[in-house]
């Protein structure tokens with residue numbers, strides 16, 4: 298992919314952001330089912346290859362009992378026709394995701410980190426990310442070694458049992474859309490769901 302195409306990609310979407318806060322008890326009762334999510338995780342390439350992904354050695358669902366509130370952030374990237382009207386190779390989809398979705402994930406995590414550091418009422422929190430932890434270029438679990446940064450390791454909201462599709466549909470009134478890797482088609486929008494337990 299050429300530089301001018303990469304610049305075009307960075308301008309290929311607009312953002313919509315929605316936020317919602319509820320008690321952890323309410324969220325847990327309606328939207329958490331660890332058995333269901335850990336079954337779904339088994340078909341992912343990262344299953345068992347990242348310290349933030351199942352199967353876990355500890356009971357990660359304890360986190361739902363430790364905090365009173367959950368603040369949810371849903372971010373949608375709405376792509377223009379430059380993305381949605383073209384068929385993309387797997388390599389190009391990878392590049393597009395890095396320059397758009399993963400870049401926005403990184404920026405959102407940075408802004409959450411800043412907000413938590415600046416707010417003295419948020420001295421005990423747990424950030425719930427999306428997808429596997431990618432703090433390190435390659436997770437040490439693949440090599441049978443301990444996590445490099447256990448205090449900073451990022452669990453995704455679904456890895457500890459949150460039903461993401463149900464959450465987006467019932468709390469944010471929007472559907473998750475998926476990339477069709479076989480056909481090389483990126484849908485009109487992609488969604489990131491993150492949270493902060495506090």
Ligand code: SF4
Pocket residue numbers: 347348349430431432433434435436437438443444445446447449450451
């Ligand atoms: S911090 Fe590094 S070693 Fe630990 S889970 Fe994340 S990527 Fe893996």
